[in-house]
Amino acid sequence: xxxxxxxxxxxxxxxxxxxxxxxxxxxxxxxxxxxxxxxxxxxxxxxxxxxxxxxxxxxxxxxxxxxxxxxxxxxxxxxxxxxxxxxxxxxxxxxxxxxxxxxxxxxxxxxxxxxxxxxxxxxxxxxxxxxxxxxxxxxxxxxxxxxxxxxxxxxxxxxxxxxxxxxxxxxxxxxxxxxxxxxxxxxxxxxxxxxxxxxxxxxxxxxxxxxxxxxxxxxxxxxxxxxxxxxxxxxxxxxxxxxxxxxxxxxxxxxxxxxxxxxxxxxxxxxxxxxxxxxxxxxxxxxxxxxxxxxxxxxxxxxxxxxxxxxxxxxxxxxxxxxxxxxxxxxxxxxxxxxxxxxxxxxxxxxxxxxxxxxxxxxxxxxxxxxxxxxxxxxxxxxxxxxxxxxxxxxxxxxxxxxxxxxxxxxxxxxxxxx
Amino acid sequence: xxxxxxxxxxxxxxxxxxxxxxxxxxxxxxxxxxxxxxxxxxxxxxxxxxxxxxxxxxxxxxxxxxxxxxxxxxxxxxxxxxxxxxxxxxxxxxxxxxxxxxxxxxxxxxxxxxxxxxxxxxxxxxxxxxxxxxxxxxxxxxxxxxxxxxxxxxxxxxxxxxxxxxxxxxxxxxxxxxxxxxxxxxxxxxxxxxxxxxxxxxxxxxxxxxxxxxxxxxxxxxxxxxxxxxxxxxxxxxxxxxxxxxxxxxxxxx
Numbered sequence: 326x327x328x329x330x331x332x333x334x335x336x337x338x339x340x341x342x343x344x345x346x347x348x349x350x351x352x353x354x355x356x357x358x359x360x361x362x363x364x365x366x367x368x369x370x371x372x373x374x375x376x377x378x379x380x381x382x383x384x385x386x387x388x389x390x391x392x393x394x395x396x397x398x399x400x401x402x403x404x405x406x407x408x409x410x411x412x413x414x415x416x417x418x419x420x421x422x423x424x425x426x427x428x429x430x431x432x433x434x435x436x437x438x439x440x441x442x443x444x445x446x447x448x449x450x451x452x453x454x455x456x457x458x459x460x461x462x463x464x465x466x467x468x469x470x471x472x473x474x475x476x477x478x479x480x481x482x483x484x485x486x487x488x489x490x491x492x493x494x495x496x497x498x499x500x501x502x503x504x505x506x507x508x509x510x511x512x513x514x515x516x517x518x519x520x521x522x523x524x525x526x527x528x529x530x531x532x533x534x535x536x537x538x539x540x541x542x543x544x545x546x547x548x549x550x551x552x553x554x555x556x557x558x559x560x561x562x563x564x565x566x567x568x569x570x571x572x573x574x575x576x577x578x579x580x581x582x583x584x585x586x587x588x589x590x591x592x593x594x595x596x597x598x599x600x601x602x603x604x605x606x607x608x609x610x611x612x613x614x615x616x617x618x619x620x621x622x623x624x625x626x627x628x629x630x631x632x633x634x635x636x637x638x639x640x641x642x643x644x645x646x647x648x649x650x651x652x653x654x655x656x657x658x659x660x661x662x663x664x665x666x667x668x669x670x671x672x673x674x675x676x677x678x679x680x681x682x683x684x685x686x687x688x689x690x691x692x693x694x695x696x697x698x699x700x701x702x703x704x705x706x707x708x709x710x711x712x713x714x715x716x717x718x719x720x721x722x723x724x725x726x727x728x729x730x731x732x733x734x735x736x737x738x739x740x741x742x743x744x
Numbered sequence: 745x746x747x748x749x750x751x752x753x754x755x756x757x758x759x760x761x762x763x764x765x766x767x768x769x770x771x772x773x774x775x776x777x778x779x780x781x782x783x784x785x786x787x788x789x790x791x792x793x794x795x796x797x798x799x800x801x802x803x804x805x806x807x808x809x810x811x812x813x814x815x816x817x818x819x820x821x822x823x824x825x826x827x828x829x830x831x832x833x834x835x836x837x838x839x840x841x842x843x844x845x846x847x848x849x850x851x852x853x854x855x856x857x858x859x860x861x862x863x864x865x866x867x868x869x870x871x872x873x874x875x876x877x878x879x880x881x882x883x884x885x886x887x888x889x890x891x892x893x894x895x896x897x898x899x900x901x902x903x904x905x906x907x908x909x910x911x912x913x914x915x916x917x918x919x920x921x922x923x924x925x926x927x928x929x930x931x932x933x934x935x936x937x938x939x940x941x942x943x944x945x946x947x948x949x950x951x952x953x954x955x956x957x958x959x960x961x962x963x964x965x966x967x968x969x970x971x972x973x974x975x976x977x978x979x980x981x982x983x984x985x986x987x988x989x990x991x992x993x994x995x996x997x998x
Binding site (some may be wrong): 341344547550 | 797801826832835839
C-alpha cells in the first residue's frame with residue numbers, strides 16, 4: 326500500500342466526480358434538497374387534505390330524537406360540520422353515498438334510574454371516509470352530551486363524579502416533550518440516512534468501475550505504475566467519501582426541515598419544544614454512518630465491477646439497493662427493541678444504533694457488537710474485492726454477468742490467474 | 745548490452761464459454777533493440793494486441809516469459825509499468841479533467857519526480873502544441889487535440905519504452921500522420937518503441953524491424969531490407985502475403 330499513490334488516485338477520482346452532473350446531483354444536491362422537499366410536500370399535502378376533510382360537512386339524518394333531549398338536536402343543528410337532512414330511504418342513500426349517516430334514537434330498554442335516558446344507533450358506511458368521519462363526529466357529540474348531562478344531573482343530586490363513576494382510567498406520560506420529539510426522530514431519521522448513504526454511493530460506485538470501462542479508460546488504469554490494490558483502495562475511499570457526504574448532508578438537511586415541520590405540529594398539541602438530537606449522540610451517528618458508507622460502497626463496487634456499461638452497472642446494483650431497504654421497513658415499527666440478536670444482523674444493527682442514539686440511549690455492549698459485525702462485513706467485502714481483482718477476465722472487462730454466474734463459472738473451470 | 749525488451753516462448757490462452765480454450769498467442773519469441781521502432785504487423789485477430797497487453801502487464805502470460813528493462817512482466821509488474829508508456833487508439837482520456845490535469849496526473853502516478861512534474865507538464869504542453877487548450881476539459885477538445893493529449897499523457901513520466909497498439913485505427917489521415925510524426929520524434933529522443941499495426945504502409949515508413957504475426961505465431965522478424973531479400977518481394981504487402989500463405993517457412997532473425 327502506497328499512501329502517496331492512493332492520494333493521487335483518490336484526488337483524481339474526486340476531481341472528476343465533482344465535475345460530473347449526475348454524481349453531484351445524486352450525492353450532494355439530492356441529499357440536501359430531495360428528501361426535505363418530499364417531507365415539505367407531504368406535510369403541505371397532509372395539512373391541505375386534513376383541512377379539506379375538516380371543512381367537509383357530514384350529511385346526517387336524525388330519527389326520533391326524544392323530546393326530552395331536544396337540546397341534543399339543537400346541538401346537531403348548530404354544528405357547522407353537520408348538515409341535517411331528511412330522506413325517504415336512508416339506508417339506500419347511505420349506500421349510494423348521498424347521505425353519510427343515520428342516527429336513530431330508542432328509549433332505554435330496562436328501567437333506568439335516569440329519566441329520559443336513550444339509546445342511539447348510528448348507521449353508516451365504513452368503506453367511505455366521509456361516512457366514517459360522520460359516524461365519529463356523531464358519536465363524539467353524543468358522548469359529550471351524555472357526559473355533561475350526567476354531570477349536571479349528579480350535581481343537582483349533590484353527587485360527585487368520583488361517587489357515580491367508580492372506575493375510570495387515568496394515564497400519565499412521564500416522558501418530556503424533548504424525549505417525545507427524539508422518539509419520533511428516531512423512527513424517521515435512520516431510514517432517510519441509510520437511503521441517502523446508499524444513494525450517495527450508487528453513482529460513484531458505478532462510475533468508478535463500469536463507467537471506466539464504458540469510457541475506455543480502464544485499460545489505461547491497468548497500465549499505471551502503481552499496484553492494483555492502490556487503485557482499488559483509492560476508488561473505494563472515493564465511493565465511501567461520496568456516500569458518507571451524502572448521508573451527512575441529508576441528515577443535516579432533514580433536521581433543519583423537521584425543525585420547521587414538526588415544531589408547529591408539536592406546538593398545536595401543546596408541546597413547546599425545539600427539534601434536536603442529543604449532542605453526545607453525534608459521534609455514535611457518525612461512526613454508524615461511516616461503517617454503513619464503507620459497507621454499502623464495498624458491496625456496490627463489487628456488484629458494479631461485473632458491468633461493462635453504466636446501464637449494466639445500474640441494473641446490477643439496484644437489487645442491492647432494494648435489499649438494503651427491506652430490513653429498514655421492519656425497523657420502522659415503533660415496538661422494535663435493540664437486542665443482541667438484532668445487533669448481529671448487518672444494516673439492521675446500525676439502524677437500531679442510530680435510533681437509540683437519537684433518543685439518547687446508548688447500549689454500549691450492543692454498539693460494540695454492531696461495530697464488530699459491520700467491520701467483519703466490510704473486511705469480507707474487501708476480501709472478495711481483492712480476490713476479484715485477481716481474475717483477469719473481470720479486470721479486463723471481458724466478463725459480463727452476475728456475481729453468481731461468475732462464481733459458478735470459475736468453480737467450473739479454473740481458479741484466479743496471478744496478477 | 746541486454747535488449748530492453750525480451751520475449752521468450754510467450755503464450756496466452758483464453759477460455760471462451762462457447763468455444764473452449766483459445767490460444768491467442770502461441771509461443772512467440774523476439775527482442776527489441778535500444779532506440780528502435782519495432783513493428784508487430786498482422787491482420788485483425790493475429791495476436792498483436794494480446795502480445796502488447798502482456799508486455800504492458802494488463803494481462804498475464806499463460807506460459808513463457810517477457811521482460812521490460814529486466815523487469816519480469818509477471819513478478820515485477822510495477823517495475824515494468826514505471827518504465828513503459830502504453831498508448832492505444834481504443835483507450836480514452838478522463839473526460840472531466842483538463843489537458844494539463846491529465847498530463848500532471850499521469851506524470852505523478854507513474855512516479856515522475858514530484859519536484860519536476862510542473863516543468864515536465866509545461867514542456868509537453870508546449871511540445872505537443874496544446875498550450876491554447878491546456879486548461880480546457882478533455883471532453884471539449886477536438887479528436888485531433890485529444891490524440892495529442894493522449895500521446896502526451898503516455899510519455900508524461902518520460903518512459904524508456906513506449907508501446908503503441910494500433911495507434912491510428914479510426915483516425916482520419918491528418919490525425920494519423922500526426923501520430924506517426926510523434927512516433928518518429930520519440931525515436932529521435934532515444935525511446936524504444938513497439939508499434940502494432942495492420943496497415944502495411946505505416947509499418948514500412950516507421951519500423952526499423954518488423955515481426956509478421958499470424959494466428960498467434962511470429963512467422964518472420966527482420967529488417968524490411970532483409971525481409972525483401974528473403975522473400976524476393978519488394979512491397980511489404982507482398983512480403984506479408986508470402987509468409988501468411990506459407991507459414992511453414994519461418995524466417996526469424998534476432
